[in-house]
Amino acid sequence: MKMIAVKKIGLYSLLIVALASCSKKEAAISPEKEAMANTKNITTDILRSPVGDVVGKLVVGYQGWFGAAGDGSAFNSWRHWAASGTPAPGNQMFELYPDTREYLTTFQTGYGNLGNGQPAKLFSSWTSQTVAKHFQWMQQYGIDCAAIQRFGNYLYVDSRDKAFRDGIVAKARNQAENYDRKFYIMYDISGWNSFQAEIKTDWTNAMQVHTNSTAYAKQNGKPVVCIWGIGVSGRPGDVTSWTDVINWFKAQGCYVIAGTARGWRTDATNMAAYHAADMITPWSVGTFSNLAEADTYASVMQADVAYLDSRGQDYQPVAFPGFAWSNWKPGTAQNMIPRLHGDFMWRQFANIRVKGIPSAYVAMFDEYDEATAIAKAAENSSMIPTNQYFLTLDADGIACSADFYLRLTGDGARMIKQQIPHTSTHPTAHVQASTSTKKLIVGSTVSLTALVNGKYVCADDGGNSPLIADRTSAGQWEKFTIVDAGNGKIALRSLANNQYVCADNGGASPLIANRTVIGSYETFTEVDAGNGNIGLLADVNNKYVCADNSGNSPLIANRTSVDEWESFIVTTY
Structure with missing residues (x-):
């Protein structure tokens, strides 16, 4: 099968093999030399436009392109995991194996079992729960916005491709609304020879309707759209067609981002197109491979943002965790651009902050193909097939949890937005x-x-009434699914109605299972209450959940210490 989309790869990634050995020298560099800048050298934020849904925010690129046989999509076949057929040893196009433990629907591959003995399965982006899980992670880990990738090269060639991509956008919209995230359309013109006309048709007839969503990203009061490939080598078009498309979108009332090559600022031939855009986001993936080169790129970012600021344009630099594609491109190096257990991407975040740049684009959320995904991934050999190489998060000698890069990205976002202090080490x-x-x-x-009365906590009346410990047996109303709320905290989703338990009214009202998204009201910390029992500390007011009045009153988070009324026995099913 012909490759279904030309991917955004680093412009110099084929040269990285020769540079890979440089990354191994990082351990010899002293921490003092690695620190590019300290707090006193931080530039004041350069804000040409006010903070909106893109400026002053962290955006992730969202591919949403994986498919599987039996997933019910228009293709109903394996996509992106393999060029054709079932993914199996020697037949794959992805480098980083995902952590699939939180997906409710997965699909059997042709690999041997994982190292832990579990069957080797993969998710499909078409499954609604997959998209819901991804946007839930975005919310939990502090990611503001998703740029939904829309490759146009087959949109008007294969109706199945359009149906799949239209469906992914619709699913992303629904989940962005559910989880209070923002999203926008990011067109990729790779291989799209007729883009100049078809992109306008596609926006008018298929995509513009999504700008009606409360979750659609707005900047300067305008719906955001990105066109990636402007001035990029090997992409169709020229300065005339690119400028025409950018100006057309602006005439539709859009805020237009141009996705360009790293060296856009010295490209005089296409400068008219760059000048037409509201924001420039240069693609840096694969153009540097170690910490020293990341620091060198910081000076490029500084010059870029200074130039754009002088013209009244915005800037969105790209950060990426690492890069490799040996399974897709045999003969290239495994772990080609090492992640350095988070140091590589954190250096980019730190440099963005030092240069006073208030925005960032992370490439990518779910790009397992080229190992740039920040979404949950295999921690070690126990989580990958025993009969095929895949990159794991411990590749650089330090164990990392599956969600490490989500947590790292969330911390990077907070630093860039000045919610936590700048630090050169993550x-x-x-x-x-x-x-x-x-x-x-x-x-x-x-x-x-509840320890106080020996009765089960119930989401009474199918979840419509507050939680109370008054049941003698555990059925659907008395069971909860534990959900990761980030940073070691959890949320409880009631099986009675599939909604999250909430310490309502800032903790002043009884607990009730009536929320569809996780925020501070729905976040709790488990504490040791002794003798194998637990307490629950509500995040919203830092008080403990209590089975009040010896369990005769609804649960409420209003106690400052744990005693019998605040202790619970956990039964796992």
Whole structure:
């Protein structure tokens, strides 16, 4: 099968093989020399446009392009995991194996079992729960916005391709609304020879309708659209067609981002197109491969933003965690651009902050093909097939949890937005504190028995009434799924109505399962209450959940210490 889309790859990635050995020298560089700048050298934020849904925010690129046989999509076949047929040893196009433990629907591959003995399965982007899980992660880990990739080269050639891509955008819209995230359309003109006319048709007839969503990203009051490939080598078009398309979108009332090559500022031939855009986002993936080169690129960013600021244009630099594609491109190096257990991407975040740039684009959220995904991935050999090489997060000698790069990205976003101080070394723990003594394990289904009266906590009336400990047996109303709320905290989703338990009214009202998204009201920390029991600390007011009045009153988070009324017995199913 012909490759279904020309991917955004680093413009110099084929040269990186010769540079790969440089990354191995990082350990010899002293921390003092690695620190590019300290706090006193931070540039004041350069804000040409006010903070909106893109400026002053962290955006992730969202591919949404994986398919599987039996997923019910228009293709109903494997896509992107393999060029054709079932992914199996020697037949794959992806480098980084995903962590599939939180997907409710997965599809059997042709690989041997994982190292932990579990069958080797993969997700499909078409499955609605997959998209819901991804946007839930975005919310939990502090990612503001998703740029939904829309490749146009087959949109008007194969009706199945259009149906698949239209469906992904619709699913992303729904979940962005559900999880209070923003999204926008990011067209990729790679291989799209007729883009100048068809992109206008596609926007008018298919995509513009999504700007009606409350979740559609707006900047300067205008719906955001990005066109990637402007001035990029090997992409169709010229300065005339690119400028025409940018100006057409602006005439539709859009805020237009131009996705360009790294060296756009010295490209005089196409400068008219760059000048026409509202924002420039240069593609830097694969153009540097170690910390020293990342620091060199910081000076490029500084010059870029200064030039654009002088013209009244915005700037969105790209950060990426690493790069490799040996399974797709045999003969290239494994772990080609090492992630350096987070140091590589954090250096980029730190440099963005030092240069006073308030915005960033992370490439990518779900790009397992070229190992740039920040979404949850295999931690070690126990989570990949035993009979095929895949990159794992411990490749650089330090164990990292599956969600490490989501947590790292969230911390990077907070630093760039000045919510936490600048630091040249990342504050993100590679592995969160041991959960070996935890009772509320993410992904498990549990019931809670109040120690004070020995009765089960119930989401009464199918979840329509507050939680109360008054039941003698555990059925659907008395069971909860434990969901990761980030940073070692959890949320409880009631099986009664599939909604999250909320410490309503800032904790002043009883707990009730009536929320569809996780925020501070729905976030709790498990604490050890002794003798194998647990307490629940509400994030919203830092108080403990209590089975008040010896369990005769609804649960409420209003206590400052844990005693019998604040202790619960966990039963896992």
